Amino acid sequence: FLSHVTTKRKRKAVKNIVGPHNLPIVGAVHFAYQLNPENFLQRARENSLKYGPIHKVWAFNRLIIASADAELNEQILTSTTHITKHRLYGVLYDWLGNGLLTSDGRKWHSRRRIITPAFHFKILEEFLEVFDQQSKVLVNCLSPMADGRTTFDVYPFVCAETLDIIAETAMGTKVMAQTGGTKEYTKAVEEMTRMMAWRFLRLHIHSDFIFSILHPFKKMQMMRNLRIMHEFTDKVINERRSTLKASLAKASQETADDQEHFDVGQKKRMALLDVLLQSTIEGEPLSNEDIREEVDTFMFEGHDTTATALSFTLHILARHPEVQEKLLAEIHNVYGKEDPKPFSLMNLNELKYMECVIKEALRMFPPVPIIGREIKEDLKYKHSQLGEGIIPAGSELIIGIYKMSHDLFTFEDPSEFIPERHEKPLSKSFEYLPFSAGPRNCIGQKFAMYEMKVTLTNVIREYELLPLGEDTKAILGIVLRSKTGMQLGLRKRVK
Numbered sequence: 030f031l032s033h034v035t036t037k038r039k040r041k042a043v044k045n046i047v048g049p050h051n052l053p054i055v056g057a058v059h060f061a062y063q064l065n066p067e068n069f070l071q072r073a074r075e076n077s078l079k080y081g082p083i084h085k086v087w088a089f090n091r092l093i094i095a096s097a098d099a100e101l102n103e104q105i106l107t108s109t110t111h112i113t114k115h116r117l118y119g120v121l122y123d124w125l126g127n128g129l130l131t132s133d134g135r136k137w138h139s140r141r142r143i144i145t146p147a148f149h150f151k152i153l154e155e156f157l158e159v160f161d162q163q164s165k166v167l168v169n170c171l172s173p174m175a176d177g178r179t180t181f182d183v184y185p186f187v188c189a190e191t192l193d194i195i196a197e198t199a200m201g202t203k204v205m206a207q208t209g210g211t212k213e214y215t216k217a218v219e220e221m222t223r224m225m226a227w228r229f230l231r232l233h234i235h236s237d238f239i240f241s242i243l244h245p246f247k248k249m250q251m252m253r254n255l256r257i258m259h260e261f262t263d264k265v266i267n268e269r270r271s272t273l274k275a276s277l278a279k280a281s282q283e284t285a286d287d288q289e290h291f292d293v294g295q296k297k298r299m300a301l302l303d304v305l306l307q308s309t310i311e312g313e314p315l316s317n318e319d320i321r322e323e324v325d326t327f328m329f330e331g332h333d334t335t336a337t338a339l340s341f342t343l344h345i346l347a348r349h350p351e352v353q354e355k356l357l358a359e360i361h362n363v364y365g366k367e368d369p370k371p372f373s374l375m376n377l378n379e380l381k382y383m384e385c386v387i388k389e390a391l392r393m394f395p396p397v398p399i400i401g402r403e404i405k406e407d408l409k410y411k412h413s414q415l416g417e418g419i420i421p422a423g424s425e426l427i428i429g430i431y432k433m434s435h436d437l438f439t440f441e442d443p444s445e446f447i448p449e450r451h452e453k454p455l456s457k458s459f460e461y462l463p464f465s466a467g468p469r470n471c472i473g474q475k476f477a478m479y480e481m482k483v484t485l486t487n488v489i490r491e492y493e494l495l496p497l498g499e500d501t502k503a504i505l506g507i508v509l510r511s512k513t514g515m516q517l518g519l520r521k522r523v524k
């Protein structure tokens with residue numbers, strides 16, 4: 030009865046939204062509990078066919094609205110009010126604290142303002158050298174498999190590469206994940222990433238208390254990894270803080286011109302950390318802990334997403350030799366066949382077909398398959414089919430990025446890999462959201478695109494990708510996973 034009274038307003042507000050049948054008190058909890066990581070994405074597509082792109086689910090007194098509708102998503106994502114992340118993100122707090130990905134309100138606003146300059150194109154240009162060096166290390170690490178017969182999962186190799194890249198660009202530190210250097214730190218990052226993904230999929234252990242009781246060993250392992258990672262990051266922050274203070278003192282004696290050079294030049298390869306440290310010196314002081322949560326956010330968000338995108342791209346390319354050939358021709362055309370010219374943002378922008386290939390792989394396998402918001406105050410919307418309405422305060426919103434990009438009504442043959450479909454802009458930009466959109470979109474999307482372009486160029490120049498092994502079976506995780514890995518084979522190209 031109490032539940033009926035307390036949800037009355039919400040029920041009235043969402044009368045126009047369809048959803049599965051509700052049982053007394055528990056609502057459609059049976060519907061929610063049938064879902065698991067392996068069937069989630071398939072069920073989401075089936076529900077879209079059954080209920081349309083927007084539907085509601087009641088679980089006790091919780092109201093969850095699932096939307097794969099471009100019109101509604103545009104109104105949610107462009108809003109500067111509805112930016113609070115869903116409680117599902119709670120499993121990230123242990124590691125990322127309240128950094129850019131998980132924070133909201135004033136804290137998020139001020140951090141986003143401080144961090145945005147770290148992704149200026151002048152700084153991205155500086156990172157190309159790191160992308161190039163680390164992807165060449167990847168090419169070397171892959172060479173034992175390049176016999177034309179060996180089937181292997183490419184994800185762990187690419188994941189080590191993207192970890193090397195993010196550590197060097199965000200912290201200015203080489204962790205040598207690919208070559209077995211700073212093992213303790215990289216092992217801790219890998220284990221922590223795996224553990225968070227595992228926990229994310231088990232709703233009953235999202236509560237820290239229940240997690241500690243049911244999995245005390247895993248909790249201890251997690252605490253150990255956190256200690257290793259935090260000690261490492263603290264050491265990097267302290268060292269860089271001292272260097273930066275010394276450099277700033279020196280620079281203050283130089284001319285205005287030199288000062289300008291200093292601002293960009295000194296940020297070389299450690300943009301994020303320096304931006305955060307400089308705002309400590311010049312503006313609001315940020316403590317080591319404040320800085321650490323941002324660095325950790327970048328370490329997590331900046332490596333696993335890109336590794337997943339790249340691995341799915343390599344896997345799908347292996348199954349499409351005609352696309353690979355077209356890509357290789359473009360690479361040769363832009364960089365030359367012999368003695369290729371160095372990477373620049375300008376020549377990477379000329380790789381138009383590669384851009385379509387990456388966009389299409391991101392459509393089929395969006396690394397972030399769902400995003401979620403908590404609605405803190407009524408969200409007013411106008412919709413061509415639902416009319417005018419509100420999503421009431423206290424509801425939870427799940428935006429189905431994966432579901433949208435597999436929608437039959439939006440994409441012709443959505444399960445086919447057709448890079449050419451991205452040659453023209455899509456009719457509605459909010460139908461395709463691998464990097465989300467609006468004020469809380471991915472701050473690292475350009476970084477990721479250039480990193481992927483450089484890596485693909487170096488790998489494809491060297492190897493032919495072969496369609497060996499099983500096809501992928503996408504399953505839900507914080508970051509999209511494949512039950513069968515991302516298998517393929519390699520053959521060295523004859524030059």
Ligand code: HEM
Nearest residue numbers: 129130330331334335338396397400464465471472473477
């Ligand atoms: C292909 C690679 C990537 C994909 C598909 C991706 C996707 C996304 C998506 C969908 C969001 C929105 C999440 C949400 O609303 O909950 C996001 C946010 C974010 N991404 Fe990425 N990302 C990628 C690479 C990166 C990289 C390389 C970095 C850092 C160098 C990065 C840093 C972030 C951060 C800090 C946020 C939070 C932004 C905010 O809330 O203000 N991402 N990303």
